[in-house]
Amino acid sequence: xxxxxxxxxxxxxxxxxxxxxxxxxxxxxxxxxxxxxxxxxxxxxxxxxxxxxxxxxxxxxxxxxxxxxxxxxxxxxxxxxxxxxxxxxxxxxxxxxxxxxxxxxxxxxxxxxxxxxxxxxxxxxxxxxxxxxxxxxxxxxxxxxxxxxxxxxxxxxxxxxxxxxxxxxxxxxxxxxxxxxxxxxxxxxxxxxxxxxxxxxxxxxxxxxxxxxxxxxxxxxxxxxxxxxxxxxxxxxxxxxxxxxxxxxxxxxxxxxxxxxxxxxxxxxxxxxxxxxxxxxxxxxxxxxxxxxxxxxxxxxxxxxxxxxxxxxxxxxxxxxxxxxxxxxxxxxxxxxxxxxxxxxxxxxxxxxxxxxxxxxxxxxxxxxxxxxxxxxxxxxxxxxxxxxxxxxxxxxxxxxxxxxxxxxxxxxxxxxxxxxxxxxxxxxxxxxxxxxxxxxxxxxxxx
Numbered sequence: 001x002x003x004x005x006x007x008x009x010x011x012x013x014x015x016x017x018x019x020x021x022x023x024x025x026x027x028x029x030x031x032x033x034x035x036x037x038x039x040x041x042x043x044x045x046x047x048x049x050x051x052x053x054x055x056x057x058x059x060x061x062x063x064x065x066x067x068x069x070x071x072x073x074x075x076x077x078x079x080x081x082x083x084x085x086x087x088x089x090x091x092x093x094x095x096x097x098x099x100x101x102x103x104x105x106x107x108x109x110x111x112x113x114x115x116x117x118x119x120x121x122x123x124x125x126x127x128x129x130x131x132x133x134x135x136x137x138x139x140x141x142x143x144x145x146x147x148x149x150x151x152x153x154x155x156x157x158x159x160x161x162x163x164x165x166x167x168x169x170x171x172x173x174x175x176x177x178x179x180x181x182x183x184x185x186x187x188x189x190x191x192x193x194x195x196x197x198x199x200x201x202x203x204x205x206x207x208x209x210x211x212x213x214x215x216x217x218x219x220x221x222x223x224x225x226x227x228x229x230x231x232x233x234x235x236x237x238x239x240x241x242x243x244x245x246x247x248x249x250x251x252x253x254x255x256x257x258x259x260x261x262x263x264x265x266x267x268x269x270x271x272x273x274x275x276x277x278x279x280x281x282x283x284x285x286x287x288x289x290x291x292x293x294x295x296x297x298x299x300x301x302x303x304x305x306x307x308x309x310x311x312x313x314x315x316x317x318x319x320x321x322x323x324x325x326x327x328x329x330x331x332x333x334x335x336x337x338x339x340x341x342x343x344x345x346x347x348x349x350x351x352x353x354x355x356x357x358x359x360x361x362x363x364x365x366x367x368x369x370x371x372x373x374x375x376x377x378x379x380x381x382x383x384x385x386x387x388x389x390x391x392x393x394x395x396x397x398x399x400x401x402x403x404x405x406x407x408x409x410x411x412x413x414x415x416x417x418x419x420x421x422x423x424x425x426x427x428x429x430x431x432x433x434x435x436x437x438x439x440x441x442x443x444x445x446x447x448x
Contacts, residue, residue: 002436002443009433013329016336023335026344027288028251032411052238055250056091057263058279059235060228064093064215067233071097074237074266084240085259086266091236092226096213105210112208119201133186137171237263239281250281253344260285291347299353306361314368322441323368326434327360330426337421348411349418356419359397360426363390367434380438387431394427 033040047054061067071090078088088099098104141164148160177185215223215233226234239250239259247255260282267276303324311320334352338345366389367381377383382390401423404416 002439005432005436006440009329009429009436012336013332016332016334016339018336019339020332020335023339024253024344025288025292025350026251026253026346027256027284028249028253029284029347029411030251031249032346032348032409032414034408034410052087053241053250055239055281055284056279057237057277057281058092059237059266059277061093061233061235063231064096064233067093067235068097070235070266075099077262077265078240081262083242085242085255085262087238087240089238091238093215093218093233094235095222096215096217108208108210112205112210115204115208134171134174137167137174141167236279237266237277251284256281256285288347292345292350295350295353299357302354302357306357310361310365313365319368322434322437323364324361325437326364326367326426326429327357329429329433330360330422330424331356333425334418334422338418343414343417346411346414348409349414351415352418352422356422356426359419359423363394363426363430364434366390367430367438371438375442378439379435380442381435382431390430391427394423394430397423398427 030040030043043054059067059070061070071094074086074090075088078084078086090097144160144164144167148157148164151157151160174182215227218226226236228234239255241247241250242255246252250256250259263277263282307320307324310323311317314320314323334356366386370383370386371381374383379387381387398420401416401419404412405420407413407416
């Protein structure tokens with residue numbers, strides 16, 4: 001039943017093409033590594049327990065003002081799009097622009113006003129003579145003795161005991177000073193205490209300064225990391241992972257392209273080749289994209305060159321298309337199986353695009369040559385040892401590539417699976433579909 005066979009092959013190919021066009025390219029090279037590798041295991045531990053992804057992008061700004069503007073733009077994008085893949089907490093020089101900057105400045109202002117009021121209300125006592133100071137010390141010791149004995153807190157009782165001992169030593173030192181020397185010594189003590197109060201107040205004011213931070217506020221080691229020799233600065237932009245258990249890495253094929261798209265939406269129209277978005281995660285995406293596109297174009301050129309050579313050999317466009325039919329069916333069915341099994345295209349197995357055209361097309365060429373020599377004996381195109389030869393060469397190729405499935409490297413393993421499956425399906429198409437097409441062609445020719 002050649003018509004039914006061809007119809008079934010067309011249906012399988014169309015259904016498989018749906019899966020082929022919905023296949024995703026996996027940029028995650030770590031996912032290709034063998035299971036249990038120490039470097040991968042530690043990377044996963046650092047990523048899970050570090051509180052932030054180890055994969056980050058960089059935005060290179062010409063100066064701090066542009067970096068601040070781009071940070072604000074990023075946060076506006078995130079605020080307007082809840083599904084954004086960008087984390088509003090920016091690293092690098094973005095540490096100078098905290099996300100709660102306005103709230104912090106408001107709180108600092110409140111604290112500064114309270115401290116100013118307290119500083120004006122409490123003034124240090126000055127101008128005491130020796131007798132007055134000794135009297136104040138004795139009153140203080142009496143208060144310590146009165147309230148310290150009833151405390152339940154042992155650390156507080158210990159602290160008060162130490163304070164009482166220190167006051168006792170101060171009284172002893174004061175008594176040891178000659179009476180005519182006491183005014184001069186106490187005046188010097190007053191000046192030192194006033195200087196100390198002024199220094200503490202200055203440190204408090206510096207700590208509560210609400211003005212914007214600058215690069216000089218960062219430690220030198222951080223300045224070297226995020227400041228270029230030309231004055232440019234670097235913002236670190238992190239991915240914000242969605243609440244989806246299936247997406248376990250920023251390099252997941254359903255996450256990375258959208259993250260790069262969102263990332264480039266904050267890129268300014270600088271026009272400078274040395275600025276804009278970059279970083280490790282962008283390099284991974286761009287290199288993966290180059291690999292994918294290179295092999296796609298290699299597959300297209302392989303198809304074109306093979307088709308031209310076969311068309312020249314048979315001097316017929318119809319025969320050239322017929323020769324490519326088994327490998328086309330095998331190619332489509334292979335990607336359909338990959339889609340159903342949850343596999344992805346990765347930098348290792350994407351090489352099948354040009355390889356399958358080169359390896360699989362020769363079976364169709366041999367079948368058509370056999371058919372031209374003997375158009376009557378069935379199965380058409382597989383007689384006189386041609387079918388056995390195609391089967392033997394297909395099995396040897398499947399065994400050779402199938403051994404790659406024993407590799408511990410998951411990328412090499414997937415390459416072996418895809419090639420062995422593709423060659424096996426191409427062989428099935430040669431056994432079933434190619435003779436059916438030749439039979440339909442013979443019937444049409446005979447009826448005409």
